[in-house]
Amino acid sequence: MARSFVIKVPASSANIGPGYDVLGVALSLYLELEVTIDPSNDSITNTDPNNCRITYSEDSEGYDSVPLASDSNLITRTALYVLRCSNVRRFPSGTTVHIKNPIPLGRGLGSSGAAVVAGVMLGNEVGQLDLSKQRMLDFCLMIERHPDNITAAMMGSFCGSFLRDLTAQEVERREIPLAEVLPEPSGGEDTGLMPPLPPVDIGQHVKYNWNPKIKCIAIIPQFELSTADSRSVLPKAYTTQDLVFNLQRLAVLTNALTLDPPDAKLIYPAMQDRVHQPYRKILIPGLTDILQSVTPATHKGLMGICLSGAGPTILALATENFDDIAQEIINRFTKNNVQCEWKLLDVAQGGATVEQL
Ligand SMILES: Nc1ncnc2c1ncn2[C@@H]1O[C@H](COP(=O)(O)OP(=O)(O)O)[C@@H](O)[C@H]1O
Ligand SMILES: N[C@@H](CCOP(=O)(O)O)C(=O)O
DSSP states (O other): OOEEEEEEEEEEEEOTTTOTTTEEEEEEEEEEEEEEEOGGGGGGTTTSTTSEEEEEOTTSTTTTTSOOSTTTSHHHHHHHHHHHHTTOOSOOTTEEEEEEOOSOTTSSSOHHHHHHHHHHHHHHHHTTOOOOHHHHHHHHHHHSOSHHHHHHHHHOSEEEEEEOOOOHHHHHHHSSOHHHHSOOOTTOOOOOOOOOOOOTTOEEEEEEOOOTTOEEEEEEESSOOOHHHHHHTSOSOOOHHHHHHHHHHHHHHHHHTTOSSOOHHHHHHHTOOSSSHHHHGGGSTTHHHHHHHOOTTTSTTEEEEEEOTTSSOEEEEESSOHHHHHHHHHHHHHHTTOOEEEEEEOBOSSOSEEEEO
């Protein structure tokens, strides 16, 4: 018998200033997969070695670039990893996945985190594996190896997370090259081997409150910056002063964002960072100028401003005056020959969901 379901996963903004690789907030912009499994319709998928036909909505982000072969696409490769850990080699015959993706790729809004979370949920659902969200996080963390976006996208809301200490054996299992976790892209042989199972409870997290009066303005430059490239410019070591600077602000920020009324005098300085943003300015024209000159003093309603994830998107938190704040940042990017679009988003409370149709 045929069955259909929809998987929805929110975008996310990681770091929120001082919380590098720690904080993430889920945003009301959703990657959606419409999935049908119809064994009587196997002719539609029998040209794919993994029984899965992918279509991608024309108005979606990445329409021209995202691969649609099931062993190349990040979502279905991730699902195949989950299935193969349960010794299931491919999708059930007659599986179709229609992807709708409004999350811009490579902009610091967690598109890859959402794709990985969607892939793990897809594997869990088609394989009827009954994994908990906590266990699914482990699978996600084998692929995207920092927990901030993944946790917010899976669990929703505003999250703090860390990776627990792993035993030497677990480290070996987790630190293996990605190519050995994900099935090889086209041309690669399915060796029939079982991939490494994730260690249990790799990621620990808590959810914080978030004052709903605080909205998220995302100013999105029209150029891509891969997270890997943006991580490669960071130093390997930091001074004690810089680490303490961030830790002090991180401790205050997680509570400051819950308070009512929101207090810009507390939030704005608590969103300052010395661990990643100063190093990333060489990749993002105008970043330092924007972060220093758009303030609560110049713009009523602005609570704080930071780089979203690895950039280049700017995240401005505000309670009012959204158009003016966005326009100011867009103008400053324009002076650096960078065109932008912007979106006003809320915090997405629910995280990733599956709805049976
Ligand atoms: N919906 C998607 N389907 C397939 N691949 C995706 C999807 N979304 C993102 N990706 C992959 O993730 C890459 C972007 O990841 P990354 O550099 O981490 O940036 P970010 O997560 O900040 O958008 C894309 O170039 C693409 O390879
Ligand atoms: N903590 C990571 C977050 C990357 O987020 P993304 O949305 O840019 O993938 C980092 O700052 O590198």
